[in-house]
Amino acid sequence: MKKYNISMDMEKCVAPENCDLKCIKTCPLKVLAYYPTDTSREDSPVVLIATFPFLCNGCMLCVEVCKPKAITVSTPS
Secondary structure, three states, X not given: OOOOEXXXXXXXXXXXXXXXXXXXXXXXXXXXXXXXXXXXXXXXXXXXXXXXXXXXXXXXXHHHHOOOOOEEEEOOO
């Protein structure tokens, strides 16, 4: 089983809640998740993370739907 490195460039992904979190919804294995940067505020910006990178099968669907190209999936060197 291949392992993949998944990275999120949060400088490119400035408002993931505005794109309907398509990368998270598209992932068939539910590898990605998000969390608020400030849990005390209901309108807090969110950050995307790869919570279960070991489950990634390299399908690249998250990369394809990410308009700002903020997600990178690669094999370790």
